[in-house]
Amino acid sequence: MTGPAATYVPTRALGRAVLICGALVLTGVLLGRVDLVVLAAPFAIGTAWSLRRRPARPPHVAFEVTDVEVDEDATVRMALDVSNEDTVPLNFAVGRLTTSAWLALPGGPRPYAGDLPPGAANRVELRATATHWGQPEIGPAVAYGIAGDGLLISAMVTADASRIRVNPVVAPFRADETMPRLTAMVGVHAAKRPGEGGAFAGIRRYGPGDRPRRIDWRVTLRTGELHVAHTFSDRDAEVVILLDVLYDAGNAAASVLDTTVRAAAAIAEHYLRQGDRVGLVEYSGRPRHLSVAGGRRHLYAVLDWLLSTRASLGAGSVPVFGIDPVLIPNSALVVVLTPLLAPQSSALIATLARAGRTVVAVDSLGAIADRPLIGSQWTEVARRMWRLERENVVGQLREAGVPVTPWVGAGSLDQVLLDMTRMASAPRLGRR
């Protein structure tokens, strides 16, 4: 992984040594001053001694990363290796490993210098803390050799950068309420439809087709008629998480993007562990999607997909695309993680709801909306107007049948899922 071979070149100090030495000797000779020749003597002897052996090959640099996949706040172990492949010792070999700003090294990243005998290698063990999810870059590593006590220096050699995976810390999330819409015939959710399952629904008279093991003997003996305990059927659900990352806000360590990704990871992990199927759609300047699927392997795919999430559009940009409706199954619960900063986002959510999808909007702006602002006397007025406008948007979405709830971690969706389930099971008026 090294760059092209480079030879050693003299530094400015060599020219300085020759100049001062020559000037002192010449002046001393011209003026007949032996003391000036004595002043020149260390320069002459030191330079001649330093240049007696000259290396030809620059040092070799490489680095090794032990932990290529970690979680946030975990330690990433790395090692920087600088070796001397020449037959001449190097007075100093300076190596430096560049790391992403999201990998915090104690004391910060810095170069390391040490002497290198022929054929030897210096290894520097580094431990960084992964402070942010994503795919932070480690490298490139650079090194150069110093010979002749600083009179000669080699060109820079490099080792190519690589990336590691830092998975987001998943916020604790549970949604104990049942799903408003269910899809497959098997699963873990108690449907509102009677069938084979674990959730108790009630006692009724025995009918044709009922299994004998469902007979409730206590009620049967009391009433003198055969009664069975009937249950709700267990079904599974499809969840599509739509990440609205048209715009980002907040600081780099706790932004809308962070909340969105962490919430998406938490929701996806919860439903996938339950046995449901989860898909992801990114609403940004570069739309992406991950098909609906289930299982443990899909959880890894979800996390991998989330690591590439970026806030793509800046303020003032207008997205000219929407979401392909084919990506969102009719029966899926659509959880939209949105800061509701763009009119396009609320329009998309309303469109999905009007198209018959079950949509829940989760506000990912959170405390950023209450962040104190520095500005003129009109700043607070502008903020109040923005809040009114935002409340208006939320009200319009609710009118369109989309509940809007803030992201608060565990239980964020429980109340809205309960309400939606009740609404879904309630009788509806049909139009003629």
Next chain:
Amino acid sequence: MSVFASIRDVGGNLGSQVTAGVATLRRVTPGVALLRMLVAIPLLVASALALPLSTVLSQTFVLFIALAVVAALLPRTHAIGIALVAVGGTWAAVVQDRPLWKVLVMAAALYVAHASATLAAVLPYDCAIAPSALRRWALRTGTVVLLSLGLGAAGLVLTGEIEIPRGIIGPIVGSFVAAAIAGLFAWQLRRRSAAN
């Protein structure tokens, strides 16, 4: 933009520059700091030797202090060269009383400043230096200084005892010696190493 806004911007820029400067200073490693001190202190010693005692306590010395500090802070620039030439030139032009110890200390101070600046110029300011590497460098530099001073002292003693006739022959021979030294360095630099 109003004048007040301009002043506020300048103040803000100055503040951020000061903050950046403090952050830079905090990253300086002990090894690099030692090297920079080995540039400044020998230069100050050499300046004190090159200037008459009355001048050492005057404002002229402040100029030499400034030169030494700038050379220590900016070893990659021409500052160290200018400082060495200034001190050496002052010694050649001003100093009349030149006892043996003074010449030897002057020679050692000038070379140590040059060698330290040479190394400081190729090492980043925040570089963590292995102590063993610094010890070996100090050993090499000390050996060069001792060897040179030994030879210089012997030369001074010998020339003090030998009567050297002043004439045209001396400068001509000396010029050839200087040219030979420069040629030797050039040859050393250009020759191919065995590995090539």
